[in-house]
Amino acid sequence: MADLTPAPCDIGELMSAYLDGELQPGELDHVVEHLGECTDCILEFRQLKEARATVRTLPRLEVPERLLPSFHFGPELSAYLDGELPTEEQTLVFGHLQACDECRDELHELDAARTAIRSLPGLEPPVLLDVHREPHRARWQGRRGRVVAVAAGAVAAAVIAVGVAGNSAPEPTIDLDSFTNQHVARASVEAGFTVIPAVGPVGLEP
Amino acid sequence: MAEESIPTWEDVARRYGRKIYNFAYRLTGNPDDAADLVQEVLLRVRKGLASYTPGSFDGWLWRITRNAFLDGVRRNQRRPTSALPDDDRLALVPSPSPDEVLASVRLSEDIQSALLKLPIEFRECVVLCDVVGLTYEEIATAIDSPVGTVRSRIHRGRKMLRELLTWPI
Numbered sequence: 001m002a003d004l005t006p007a008p009c010d011i012g013e014l015m016s017a018y019l020d021g022e023l024q025p026g027e028l029d030h031v032v033e034h035l036g037e038c039t040d041c042i043l044e045f046r047q048l049k050e051a052r053a054t055v056r057t058l059p060r061l062e063v064p065e066r067l068l069p070s071f072h073f074g075p076e077l078s079a080y081l082d083g084e085l086p087t088e089e090q091t092l093v094f095g096h097l098q099a100c101d102e103c104r105d106e107l108h109e110l111d112a113a114r115t116a117i118r119s120l121p122g123l124e125p126p127v128l129l130d131v132h133r134e135p136h137r138a139r140w141q142g143r144r145g146r147v148v149a150v151a152a153g154a155v156a157a158a159v160i161a162v163g164v165a166g167n168s169a170p171e172p173t174i175d176l177d178s179f180t181n182q183h184v185a186r187a188s189v190e191a192g193f194t195v196i197p198a199v200g201p202v203g204l205e206p
Numbered sequence: 207m208a209e210e211s212i213p214t215w216e217d218v219a220r221r222y223g224r225k226i227y228n229f230a231y232r233l234t235g236n237p238d239d240a241a242d243l244v245q246e247v248l249l250r251v252r253k254g255l256a257s258y259t260p261g262s263f264d265g266w267l268w269r270i271t272r273n274a275f276l277d278g279v280r281r282n283q284r285r286p287t288s289a290l291p292d293d294d295r296l297a298l299v300p301s302p303s304p305d306e307v308l309a310s311v312r313l314s315e316d317i318q319s320a321l322l323k324l325p326i327e328f329r330e331c332v333v334l335c336d337v338v339g340l341t342y343e344e345i346a347t348a349i350d351s352p353v354g355t356v357r358s359r360i361h362r363g364r365k366m367l368r369e370l371l372t373w374p375i
Contacts, residue, residue, distance in 0.1 A: 013362070058317055063223045071216055
C-alpha cells in the first residue's frame with residue numbers, strides 16, 4: 001500500500017536558493033518534487049517570489065558626482081556609440097555624459113568621425129590589380145574559401161596567360177594618391193556625404 | 207574585473223561607485239549616510255589597494271564596504287536607523303485584503319521602509335543579493351560567513367519583508 005503521508009515541509013530556505021538559482025547539486029529535484037505536492041509550500045514560494053521581485057523593483061540611484069574623482073572616458077566612448085558596452089557600463093557612461101562637458105564634446109567628435117567614415121561609398125577595385133598579384137590572390141583563397149576560388153575561376157585563364165607570357169612584366173604599382181583622389185572625388189558627389197556633420201545634439205540615450 | 211589586474215581607486219570609484227551608493231542607501235535609508243559611506247569606502251579602498259593581492263576583487267571590495275557600514279552603525283548607535291519620516295497613511299487603511307495592501311505599498315518608500323525594519327544581518331544579505339546582484343558565494347566572502355548562513359539570512363529576510371509589506375505596522 002502506497003504511503004500517502006505528505007513529505008514533511010523541509011525545503012524552507014531552499015526555496016529562496018531555488019529562486020536565486022543557488023541550489024546545490026541534488027537539491028533541485030527535491031525542491032521541485034516537494035513543491036509539486038505541497039500547497040502550503042507553493043503558497044510560501046509565491047510569497048517569497050513576490051518579496052524578491054519587490055526589492056528588485058527598487059529604482060537604482062545615481063551616485064552624486066561630487067563623491068567620485070573627476071575622470072574622463074576614453075575608448076569606452078567609441079564602444080558606447082556603437083552600442084558595444086555591457087548594459088551596466090552603457091548606463092555608467094550615459095550618466096557621466098550628463099555631467100561632463102569634456103566627454104560630451106569628445107563623443108560629438110567621435111560621432112562626427114564615425115559618420116564621415118560610414119558615409120564613404122563602396123568602390124570597385126580595378127580589375128587589373130588582381131591579375132598580376134598571384135601570391136596574394138592565393139592567400140585570399142585560403143582565407144575566403146571556395147567562394148573566392150570559384151569567382152577567381154572566371155579570370156583563371158587570363159592569369160595563366162599573363163603568368164606564362166609575363167615573367168618579365170614589371171610588378172604593378174598602386175598610385176595611392178590617385179586612388180584616394182578618385183575615392184574622394186566620387187564620395188563627394190554622393191548624397192549625404194559630409195566630413196563633419198552639422199552641429200547638433202547627439203542621441204545620448206543608450 | 208579580471209582577477210589578475212589591480213585597478214586604481216579611480217577605476218573602483220567609477221565602476222563600483224553607483225553600486226556602493228545603492229547598497230549604502232538601501233541599508234541606511236538616507237542619502238547623507240549613503241554619501242558618507244561611499245566616501246569612507248573609497249578612502250579605505252585607496253589605502254587598501256597598496257596591500258591588495260589579486261584574488262576575488264568583488265569579495266574584497268564588498269567586505270570593505272560592509273565593514274565600513276557596520277563601523278558606521280556602531281558609531282551611530284544612538285541615532286535611529288531609519289531617517290524616513292513616520293508615515294501614518296497606512297494606519298488609515300480600513301482593513302483591506304492582503305492583496306489590496308500589497309498593491310498599495312508598491313511605492314519604493316514603503317519597500318525601503320520595510321527593508322529598514324529588517325535586522326541588519328538579514329538586510330545586508332538581501333540588499334547584496336537583490337540590489338547589488340552578488341551571488342551567494344560572493345556575499346559569503348563579503349560578510350565572512352558560510353554560504354549556508356547567507357542562504358538562511360536571505361530566506362528569512364525575504365519572509366520578514368513579505369510579512370512587513372502585506373501587513374504593515
